[in-house]
Amino acid sequence: MRVFIIKANEAHTDFDFSLKDLPGTSGRIDLICRALNAAFHLSHSFRKNVRVYVTFLGPPDPPKTIRFEGPKIRPKILNPDEISIAKVIGKALKVGRNIRNPTKEVEVLPGIFISRMTFEDVVRRNVKMNLYLLEEGGKDISNLVFPKDNLAFILGDHLGLTKEDLSFLEGIAEKISIGPKAYLTSHVISFVNIYLDRVGIP
Ligand SMILES: C[S@@+](CC[C@H](N)C(=O)[O-])C[C@H]1O[C@@H](n2cnc3c(N)ncnc32)[C@H](O)[C@@H]1O
Numbered sequence: 659m660r661v662f663i664i665k666a667n668e669a670h671t672d673f674d675f676s677l678k679d680l681p682g683t684s685g686r687i688d689l690i691c692r693a694l695n696a697a698f699h700l701s702h703s704f705r706k707n708v709r710v711y712v713t714f715l716g717p718p719d720p721p722k723t724i725r726f727e728g729p730k731i732r733p734k735i736l737n738p739d740e741i742s743i744a745k746v747i748g749k750a751l752k753v754g755r756n757i758r759n760p761t762k763e764v765e766v767l768p769g770i771f772i773s774r775m776t777f778e779d780v781v782r783r784n785v786k787m788n789l790y791l792l793e794e795g796g797k798d799i800s801n802l803v804f805p806k807d808n809l810a811f812i813l814g815d816h817l818g819l820t821k822e823d824l825s826f827l828e829g830i831a832e833k834i835s836i837g838p839k840a841y842l843t844s845h846v847i848s849f850v851n852i853y854l855d856r857v858g859i860p
Pocket residue numbers: 792793794795812813814815816817818819834835836837838839840841842843846
């Protein structure tokens with residue numbers, strides 16, 4: 659299984675945004691939609707071996723985490739376009755309004771779960787995976803020998819990760835880099851997916 663863990667620093671935690679202006683009204687949920695597209699979509703097919711966690715930390719009611727479980731998602735529900743992905747996120751956030759227990763996860767649609775997990779909760783839940791922190795300046799991905807399974811990659815959004823996040827992840831996740839520049843979250847996910855395909859990791 660390939661896992662992507664994304665921290666969305668400002669992404670709204672309720673469906674209070676406009677689908678007509680995602681970048682301007684949602685705390686950059688447009689970026690999250692593109693990241694999900696990159697994580698799951700192939701030309702005319704869907705990556706069933708991928709799981710994505712996105713932790714939403716914007717207003718009005720943080721935190722919320724949505725887990726997208728590739729093996730269970732019906733590809734028709736998670737279309738490649740941003741607006742239909744944003745609608746799925748909105749639906750999940752609406753269900754999340756009623757969750758009080760921080761450890762409870764509710765299945766909104768097949769393979770799509772919402773909870774009140776924090777970013778740290780998500781990382782702790784994945785400590786048994788081989789955890790990698792995608793960061794500019796990390797070890798070059800092409801110099802790594804990846805294990806054959808259970809890979810989890812942590813990424814930031816347009817704001818990146820904070821100093822506190824980085825110190826929390828020290829010793830938990832190996833810092834790796836895909837290249838010498840700061841790339842978009844969705845591009846980094848595409849690169850990692852294609853790189854793992856090329857080196858034969860399922
Ligand atoms: C747009 S970048 C964040 C830029 C942000 N202003 C910063 O300085 O961290 C989004 C995310 O993509 C990942 N990323 C960007 N460039 C990368 C690189 N060269 N190697 C690995 N990951 C990268 C990181 O996880 C980063 O948090």
